[in-house]
Amino acid sequence: MKNKFGNVLDWLKSKSVDYADCRYVRTEKESLRVTDGVIDTLSRDVDVGVGIRVIHNGAWGFASIASTKESDIKKTANKALQTARASASAKKENVKLADQEVFKDRYKSPCVKDPFMVPVDEKIGLLLEISDQLKSKELIKTAEASMDFFKTNKIFCSTEGAEIEQDIIESGAGYSAIAFDGNEVQKRSYPNSHRGDYATRGYEFIEEMNLLGYVDKTREEAIELLTADECPDTEADIIICGSQMALQVHESCGHPTELDRVLGTEISLAGGSFMQIDGLNDLVYGSPIVNIYADATIPGALGSFGYDDEGVKAQRSPIVKDGMHVGYLTSRETAPVIGQRSNGTMRADKWNRLPLIRMTNINLEPGEWELDDLIADTEGGIFFDMNKVWSIDDRRLNFQFGVECAREIKGGKLGRMLKNPLYTGMTPKFWNSCDAICNKNHWHVWGVPNCGKGEPMQTARVAHGTSPARFRKVKVGVSK
Amino acid sequence: MIGKDKLFSTFEKVAKSSRADETEIVFVGNTSGLTRFANSTIHQNVNETNAKILFRVVNGKKIGVASTNSMAFNDLRATLKNAVEIANYQKDNKYFMGLPEQADYADIDTYFDNTAKYAPKERARMVKKVFVRGNKRKFTCAGSYATGDGEIAVFNTKGVRCYQPVTSASLNIIAMSETSSGFAIGLSRDVDKIDPVALADIAVEKAFRSKKPKALEPGDYEVILEPSAIAEIFEWVNYIGFGSKSFLDKTSFLSENIGKNVMSDLVSIYDDGADIEGIALPFDFEGVPRQKIFFVEKGVGRGVAFDRTSGNKNGVASTGHALTADEQGEGAIPLNIFIGTGDKTRDEMISSVKKGILVTRFHYINGFLDTPKAVLTGMTRDGTFLIEDGKIKHGIKNMRFTDSMMRAFSTVKGVSKDRYPIPSWWDAVGCLCCPTIHLGSLKFTGTTDF
Numbered sequence: 045m046k047n048k049f050g051n052v053l054d055w056l057k058s059k060s061v062d063y064a065d066c067r068y069v070r071t072e073k074e075s076l077r078v079t080d081g082v083i084d085t086l087s088r089d090v091d092v093g094v095g096i097r098v099i100h101n102g103a104w105g106f107a108s109i110a111s112t113k114e115s116d117i118k119k120t121a122n123k124a125l126q127t128a129r130a131s132a133s134a135k136k137e138n139v140k141l142a143d144q145e146v147f148k149d150r151y152k153s154p155c156v157k158d159p160f161m162v163p164v165d166e167k168i169g170l171l172l173e174i175s176d177q178l179k180s181k182e183l184i185k186t187a188e189a190s191m192d193f194f195k196t197n198k199i200f201c202s203t204e205g206a207e208i209e210q211d212i213i214e215s216g217a218g219y220s221a222i223a224f225d226g227n228e229v230q231k232r233s234y235p236n237s238h239r240g241d242y243a244t245r246g247y248e249f250i251e252e253m254n255l256l257g258y259v260d261k262t263r264e265e266a267i268e269l270l271t272a273d274e275c276p277d278t279e280a281d282i283i284i285c286g287s288q289m290a291l292q293v294h295e296s297c298g299h300p301t302e303l304d305r306v307l308g309t310e311i312s313l314a315g316g317s318f319m320q321i322d323g324l325n326d327l328v329y330g331s332p333i334v335n336i337y338a339d340a341t342i343p344g345a346l347g348s349f350g351y352d353d354e355g356v357k358a359q360r361s362p363i364v365k366d367g368m369h370v371g372y373l374t375s376r377e378t379a380p381v382i383g384q385r386s387n388g389t390m391r392a393d394k395w396n397r398l399p400l401i402r403m404t405n406i407n408l409e410p411g412e413w414e415l416d417d418l419i420a421d422t423e424g425g426i427f428f429d430m431n432k433v434w435s436i437d438d439r440r441l442n443f444q445f446g447v448e449c450a451r452e453i454k455g456g457k458l459g460r461m462l463k464n465p466l467y468t469g470m471t472p473k474f475w476n477s478c479d480a481i482c483n484k485n486h487w488h489v490w491g492v493p494n495c496g497k498g499e500p501m502q503t504a505r506v507a508h509g510t511s512p513a514r515f516r517k518v519k520v521g522v523s524k
Numbered sequence: 525m526i527g528k529d530k531l532f533s534t535f536e537k538v539a540k541s542s543r544a545d546e547t548e549i550v551f552v553g554n555t556s557g558l559t560r561f562a563n564s565t566i567h568q569n570v571n572e573t574n575a576k577i578l579f580r581v582v583n584g585k586k587i588g589v590a591s592t593n594s595m596a597f598n599d600l601r602a603t604l605k606n607a608v609e610i611a612n613y614q615k616d617n618k619y620f621m622g623l624p625e626q627a628d629y630a631d632i633d634t635y636f637d638n639t640a641k642y643a644p645k646e647r648a649r650m651v652k653k654v655f656v657r658g659n660k661r662k663f664t665c666a667g668s669y670a671t672g673d674g675e676i677a678v679f680n681t682k683g684v685r686c687y688q689p690v691t692s693a694s695l696n697i698i699a700m701s702e703t704s705s706g707f708a709i710g711l712s713r714d715v716d717k718i719d720p721v722a723l724a725d726i727a728v729e730k731a732f733r734s735k736k737p738k739a740l741e742p743g744d745y746e747v748i749l750e751p752s753a754i755a756e757i758f759e760w761v762n763y764i765g766f767g768s769k770s771f772l773d774k775t776s777f778l779s780e781n782i783g784k785n786v787m788s789d790l791v792s793i794y795d796d797g798a799d800i801e802g803i804a805l806p807f808d809f810e811g812v813p814r815q816k817i818f819f820v821e822k823g824v825g826r827g828v829a830f831d832r833t834s835g836n837k838n839g840v841a842s843t844g845h846a847l848t849a850d851e852q853g854e855g856a857i858p859l860n861i862f863i864g865t866g867d868k869t870r871d872e873m874i875s876s877v878k879k880g881i882l883v884t885r886f887h888y889i890n891g892f893l894d895t896p897k898a899v900l901t902g903m904t905r906d907g908t909f910l911i912e913d914g915k916i917k918h919g920i921k922n923m924r925f926t927d928s929m930m931r932a933f934s935t936v937k938g939v940s941k942d943r944y945p946i947p948s949w950w951d952a953v954g955c956l957c958c959p960t961i962h963l964g965s966l967k968f969t970g971t972t973d974f
Contacts, residue, residue, distance in 0.1 A: 083614055085589075086587075087591065087610070088606055088610060089591040090591070090592045092593060103566065108570070108573070109574075110575060126645075127644040130643075133648050134561070136564070168613060168615075172615075224774040229896050307562075308562050308700075310562075311700070312561075312698055315905070396572045398568055433890045433892045435889065435902055437887060437888070437924070438905050444901050464893060468970055499558060499568075499670070500572070500670070501949065
């Protein structure tokens with residue numbers, strides 16, 4: 045493939061392109077799901093192709109094809125070139141890329157047990173057992189348990205001489221129980237909602253989840269929610285669990301610090317950002333204990349890789365330091381706008397999509413608190429557990445998130461269960477009300493396998509290292 | 525485009541080697557381009573040629589599914605072998621009825637040569653016209669212009685041979701000033717029906733009229749919801765309410781409400797895959813003809829969509845709404861949704877409002893909070909206005925609504941005569957055709973700074 049790319053890139057150079065890169069991606073996917081004891085998904089997919097980016101006369105063109113034949117790749121390169129010419133007819137300024145060290149390297153994600161080599165019977169057997177145990181009470185209407193595995197091989201070559209090959213394995217699993225009593229419907233999930241938890245690791249990640257160990261708790265909590273009191277409409281001190289904090293970081297810090305959004309180039313679909321460039325090193329994003337950083341180098345985390353899809357090496361960079369906004373997620377095209385080099389966040393869904401700025405692992409640094417101590421320190425409040433609803437405005441200011449389950453905190457102790465819990469706020473005010481973050485014993489990197497962005501739509505797999513945190517005087521519940 | 529004859533002859537050849545009792549092959553292929561613009565310049569311009577070929581094999585009641593994006597004969601054979609191997613691991617699916625036999629489906633024209641041949645330079649030429657309209661009134665423009673063609677084929681060893689060539693074109697535009705934005709969108713299978721200049725003028729006018737928006741207190745307001753806003757709401761209502769899975773899980777608001785009043789008698793919602801007013805596709809991904817079905821008819825809950833397996837689970841026949849085999853765990857989901865029209869014009873409805881809000885579109889709606897009551901939350905964006913004494917007064921800062929759609933759509937005061945196709949996340953094979961609707965009440969629970 046590298047030879048084919050070399051020939052095509054030489055041809056593009058002969059056409060006086062400013063820059064070009066070729067990306068081969070082969071992804072193998074296996075999905076398994078059991079619903080109420082029936083295997084309703086057991087499928088494998090293989091997806092292969094090549095995408096080519098070209099800058100010609102200062103404008104971008106991209107073309108892709110589901111083929112690896114050199115003749116097809118060359119035709120596709122020509123299409124990318126013609127498309128760049130069309131773009132040039134409506135450009136304002138020439139595209140310029142930040143300088144970048146050129147790498148020739150190979151990266152492999154950590155994997156002890158290749159999930160594609162684990163017998164299907166073993167995986168299905170575990171899912172069936174989970175489903176059966178979840179359904180062991182009549183009030184459970186639906187029990188779902190699923191696993192997904194991805195094996196990706198990528199080759200990236202550019203006119204600058206980059207030659208990078210990466211092999212990444214991703215694994216994920218989770219389950220949920222829906223309880224119904226003829227009137228009310230409630231749901232609980234483990235280890236996280238929306239198909240569970242994910243990592244760039246092998247089947248050992250699934251085994252470490254102790255999936256069977258939480259079935260009883262999940263089932264019983266779903267049933268208990270049926271008769272729980274409604275979450276009140278009030279202002280309260282709240283403690284948010286680690287997985288919901290991951291969603292909070294994702295929506296209210298990850299997305300608004302994507303520099304392409306800030307510069308307006310994602311406005312047509314996902315919107316813009318309130319974290320404008322004039323606020324860099326000036327905007328007080330959160331309280332002084334809030335430190336958020338991007339880190340694509342955490343071994344095994346879902347947002348980790350060796351190099352991004354522009355050939356920039358994975359790295360760690362600060363986003364919020366001591367509460368102050370200090371950084372963005374950048375690309376080679378956008379970083380020069382703030383006088384920097386790319387911090388390596390450009391990734392494409394597959395070969396047929398243009399790389400965009402995507403979250404890597406966007407993490408909230410752990411604080412000092414043990415969770416038990418934090419609850420004990422909270423006189424009155426609500427504990428929010430596991431995401432159910434997410435909605436935020438198109439500049440990432442007004443958000444409203446709901447969780448599967450909440451518990452009242454009274455006199456420093458967890459009390460009655462509350463159903464349909466919601467909290468809402470404005471991003472900077474909310475983060476400035478953060479007065480406690482749990483320590484590294486409670487810190488976990490949560491894999492988010494379904495981050496949508498771009499046109500045509502792309503889905504990225506990203507992650508967030510978080511621990512539970514407390515926020516003061518937050519509006520909870522909303523009259524419906 | 526590969527063409528019907530070549531696709532089916534290839535699939536015949538591949539299926540001959542199948543060791544399964546029954547074999548299904550579904551082909552979904554496309555060649556498409558998308559020109560994306562922002563700050564009145566083209567910043568992304570992409571092309572794609574791709575396909576997905578899905579094999580579903582059946583041994584007794586055991587099903588195996590495998591897919592590839594390669595039409596190379598050896599890759600097709602390998603994928604078939606993979607599907608057969610997967611079926612061996614399966615347990616019996618007691619609800620599976622076997623693959624269907626061929627049935628007649630509507631003969632409709634969904635392919636336009638001019639759309640298929642539309643090139644990046646033509647998209648760029650039209651986008652420049654959009655910039656000119658924006659620049660004229662000092663607005664920058666963002667958006668995307670997508671065109672493409674494709675083929676959908678369903679083949680099985682019981683005789684199903686369904687084939688539909690398709691094209692589509694869609695343009696969305698956001699005109700922006702320092703303090704405001706306005707939105708317009710067009711969708712058609714025929715690119716010549718998209719008028720970039722007219723759409724740009726709508727977006728620019730909205731951005732102009734919503735400059736320097738004022739804040740409005742959250743509360744219960746009358747609203748006029750334009751077609752994009754209606755589409756965003758019913759995209760979610762469909763997802764949580766009109767599919768077989770949510771119905772059988774009891775999470776749908778229709779699960780316990782068939783035959784009961786769920787909305788105003790001015791509201792009818794149905795799916796019709798053969799109606800070319802939308803992005804029609806007359807058969808589903810099992811090769812079953814899509815039936816016209818009502819979810820809500822004159823306010824009364826009527827039913828949901830089923831494929832063969834979920835229908836059997838519920839004791840009814842398929843309505844022709846199966847997804848592809850790799851997605852069938854999600855059950856059947858409607859893709860060609862129509863909201864019934866009324867007898868009003870948009871202006872008549874606005875003029876009847878004493879104090880209310882005109883919503884162009886919503887952003888980031890979510891409907892998982894309380895699905896049996898169809899509670900949604902979301903933000904307005906790109907053109908939200910205060911209406912007073914029957915007139916649009918000024919732009920207002922964007923607001924969050926949180927409300928039950930059963931409750932809100934029980935307060936309908938009027939529905940427009942006209943409706944428009946609005947793209948959705950499944951826009952290659954369907955869309956939502958929506959009128960403007962006047963609600964007597966929608967609960968706004970928050971506001972933002974812009």
